[in-house]
Amino acid sequence: MAETKGFYVxxxxxxxxxxxxxxxxxxxxxxxxxxxxxxxxRKEKYKNVLEFRDKINEILVxxxxxxxxxxxxxxxxxxxxxxxxEKNKKGKTKKVKIETDEIEKLEKDxxxxxxxxxxx
Numbered sequence: 581m582a583e584t585k586g587f588y589v590x591x592x593x594x595x596x597x598x599x600x601x602x603x604x605x606x607x608x609x610x611x612x613x614x615x616x617x618x619x620x621x622r623k624e625k626y627k628n629v630l631e632f633r634d635k636i637n638e639i640l641v642x643x644x645x646x647x648x649x650x651x652x653x654x655x656x657x658x659x660x661x662x663x664x665x666e667k668n669k670k671g672k673t674k675k676v677k678i679e680t681d682e683i684e685k686l687e688k689d690x691x692x693x694x695x696x697x698x699x700x
Contacts, residue, residue: 591597
């Protein structure tokens, strides 16, 4: 049989090379660990989505049963429009007051900051 002769290659700075290899292995292992965690999270998400779909279907069935048991009654269109108009009027006045109060507070703060800047 033919003997194979080995050869050797000189490595400059073997300690730093080993350190770099170990750091690379460490980061690879960390990535693999993160990937496994991601797979577990995906499984749990899929399970939750299926459970959510089941709950939604159950709610839809119960809602259809409820609609069958409720009396059928149609509202007059005029009454519904009046209610919506009243709600909109009440909501708008409150929002305007809140916005003006906020603007006034901000203006006061701005004046105070400008006076502090002038004093410096």
